[in-house]
Amino acid sequence: MLFGLPQTDAIFIDLGRVIGKDFMMTSLEQSTSAWMPGPILGIETSCDETAASVLAVDGAVLSNIISSQHAVHQRFGGVVPELASRAHIESIEDVSAAALQQTGLAWTDLTGIAVTQGPGLAGALLVGVNYAKALAYALNIPVVGVSHLEGHIASAWLQDPAFPLPCVVLVVSGGHTHLYYKEPSGHCRLLGATRDDAAGEAFDKGAQLLGLEYPGGPAIDRLARQGNPDAIVFPRSYLKKGSLDFSFSGLKTALLYRLQAMPEQSRISRAADFAAGYQEAIVAVLVDKAFAAVRSSGAHALAVVGGVSANSRLRALLQQRAVSEDLRLSLPPLAYCTDNAAMIAAAGRQTLRAGLRASLDIDAHASLSSPFAQASNQRL
Ligand code: KG4
Ligand code: ZN
Numbered sequence: 001m002l003f004g005l006p007q008t009d010a011i012f013i014d015l016g017r018v019i020g021k022d023f024m025m026t027s028l029e030q031s032t033s034a035w036m037p038g039p040i041l042g043i044e045t046s047c048d049e050t051a052a053s054v055l056a057v058d059g060a061v062l063s064n065i066i067s068s069q070h071a072v073h074q075r076f077g078g079v080v081p082e083l084a085s086r087a088h089i090e091s092i093e094d095v096s097a098a099a100l101q102q103t104g105l106a107w108t109d110l111t112g113i114a115v116t117q118g119p120g121l122a123g124a125l126l127v128g129v130n131y132a133k134a135l136a137y138a139l140n141i142p143v144v145g146v147s148h149l150e151g152h153i154a155s156a157w158l159q160d161p162a163f164p165l166p167c168v169v170l171v172v173s174g175g176h177t178h179l180y181y182k183e184p185s186g187h188c189r190l191l192g193a194t195r196d197d198a199a200g201e202a203f204d205k206g207a208q209l210l211g212l213e214y215p216g217g218p219a220i221d222r223l224a225r226q227g228n229p230d231a232i233v234f235p236r237s238y239l240k241k242g243s244l245d246f247s248f249s250g251l252k253t254a255l256l257y258r259l260q261a262m263p264e265q266s267r268i269s270r271a272a273d274f275a276a277g278y279q280e281a282i283v284a285v286l287v288d289k290a291f292a293a294v295r296s297s298g299a300h301a302l303a304v305v306g307g308v309s310a311n312s313r314l315r316a317l318l319q320q321r322a323v324s325e326d327l328r329l330s331l332p333p334l335a336y337c338t339d340n341a342a343m344i345a346a347a348g349r350q351t352l353r354a355g356l357r358a359s360l361d362i363d364a365h366a367s368l369s370s371p372f373a374q375a376s377n378q379r380l
Contacts (some may be wrong), residue, residue, distance in 0.1 A: 017189065027242075035352040036144050039103070041135070042345025043096065045128030046120025047174070048079045050091045051341035054110075055349060059156060062241035063102035064335060064342045067091045070215065077214050078204070085123035092131050105252050110141060113361030114348020117145030117358075117376065119175065126362035128380030142357035144348045144377050145197035147368050148339075149176060153188065154350070155343035156303035156330040162283045163330045166299045170290045172314075173306035174215075176198035177246045179289065181297045186350070191293050192244025199282055206278050209255050210271060220275045221311050229313075234281035244293050251281055251355070262340030283314040285353045291321055301328040310337040351377055 007268050037057050044051040048069040054062045064176070069087045073079050089252075100107060115132035119126055129216060136143035152171050157163055165186070171178045177194035195206065200217055207216025212223065236253050237247040255278055259267055286308075304318055315331055322329035351357075356377040364377075 031343035034355070035113045035220065037353075038280060039105055039109055040112045040141040040345045040349050040352070041096065041099065041110050042146075042341035042343075043092075043113065043115045043128045043132050044148075044151070044341040044344045045088045045092065045124050045131075046116045046118070047124060047339060048084050048087075049339040050088050051339060051344075052092075052096040053341035053345050054099050054103045055332060055342065059161065059346065059349060061342045061345075062105075063099045064340055065095050065099045065102070066093050066335075066338075066340055068074075068373055074214050077208060079121070081123055084121055084195055085127060088127035092127055096131070096135075096380065106305045107135075107139060111140060112141055112348065112352045112357075114138075114149040114345050114351070115143060115324050116148050116151060116344050117362065118365030119148055120364075120366060122364055122366040125366060127213065129362065129364045130143055141363070142352060143360070144351045144356065145358045145362050145365075146344045146351065149178070149346075149369075150347045152176075152305045153180070153182070153303070154347035155305050155332045155336040155340070158305035158336050158346055159333055160330050160341055161189065163303065164301045164328060166297070167299055167303055167328075168233045168290065168293045168299050169303045169305065170309075170310035171306045172199045172286060172304065174198060174204065176306065177248075177286075179293050181293070182303075192246065192289065194248060195239075195248040196247055196249035197245070197252065199248060199286060200306070202282050203279075203308065203311075205252045206255050206275075206311045208279075209259060210274055210380075211251070213277075215309060217311065220279050220300045221273050221295065221313070223314065224276040224279045226325050227272030227274070229276040229280035231273040233272070234258075234277050236281050236285050238285065239290070242292075242296075244289055244296075246285065246289065248360055251278070257371065279311070279363055282308075283311060283317055286314060287317045287321060289300065290318070291325060294325075294327060301330070303330040305330075305332060305337065307338040310334050355379055 042053045050067040053064040056062050072087050080145045086146050113132045113136045132143050165184045168179045179191040180188040182188050204216035207219045211358045212219035223358050
């Protein structure tokens with residue numbers, strides 16, 4: 001048993017219901033013939049969104065379905081792993097079927113499946129990985145494992161396929177604050193990363209201290225619009241000169257001390273100023289370091305991806321700065337910022353095009369960290 005779930009291959013998936021009664025399994029061995037370019041199904045279950053998406057043969061997004069579990073976790077103030085796994089099991093089939101239905105395609109039109117293999121919650125990942133493997137087996141098509149980080153990075157090209165390389169990519173999510181230099185070959189080189197909390201974690205923990213609902217990032221974003229970012233100024237951690245690393249844990253402590261030093265009435269009446277000042281301290285450092293990375297790397301393009309890239313203040317500052325510094329900026333539409341399966345399908349499509357695929361014994365990797373020390377794909 002893992003996180004209260006049965007063993008990997010015992011997770012029940014009713015493929016008969018998904019694919020329909022006419023479906024005939026033609027072979028017991030998965031085919032190892034080359035990938036036939038065609039529509040790809042992407043599946044994402046690494047945390048608290050069950051998501052499925054279908055990309056067309058040319059990479060266009062035909063559908064992008066996301067079933068959020070926020071209502072499940074809200075009263076706990078954060079994601080409860082066991083509840084997340086159960087909610088994924090309950091909705092994975094319907095979400096995938098809806099993604100396909102929206103395209104008007106049949107299951108048998110799919111030519112490949114891409115699934116998030118890690119990093120993420122082990123039990124949650126298992127649901128997606130097992131569903132993807134079972135479906136790939138039944139349809140006799142290849143499956144590829146995708147790093148969640150690689151998916152976020154690929155989201156920068158979903159709306160803007162001509163976005164240039166080389167570029168700098170800032171990944172800002174609940175688990176990561178990473179700066180990469182993406183070379184013309186597509187290879188990502190790490191330039192800097194957080195030494196403690198991720199930017200999304202800083203938003204979520206700050207929101208908790210302010211008594212806001214989960215998830216904290218969007219709640220701070222909304223409240224901050226009514227506040228003055230200069231009214232309560234928080235420390236900005238730049239670390240040593242020239243460093244492209246981040247540190248957000250001190251900021252959270254500063255917020256705690258400021259709140260403790262104030263009478264409850266002022267805490268309530270000044271909540272919007274707190275939110276605006278706290279948010280400013282996070283986004284100012286993100287923007288400064290991202291542009292510093294662009295300058296020092298010699299790239300002329302910057303992509304900012306991941307859940308925190310949905311932040312309205314961050315987006316506004318990035319856009320202003322990109323204009324004043326005359327560089328190309330890719331800021332994916334909101335639907336591609338937070339977790340989604342279109343980005344997983346996009347990254348998986350590149351893997352399939354490179355002639356790689358996973359074998360059917362791939363497993364979830366909760367701590368898969370680097371986007372290029374890739375999932376278990378190989379030339380089969
Ligand atoms: O990429 P994502 O959906 O999941 C992970 O891979 O972690 O990112 C989730 C994070 C959460 O910490 C959430 O609070 C933050 O993204 N987030 C935001 C906003 N929307 C989501 N943070 C700030 N402002 C937002 N509008
Ligand atoms: Zn994510």
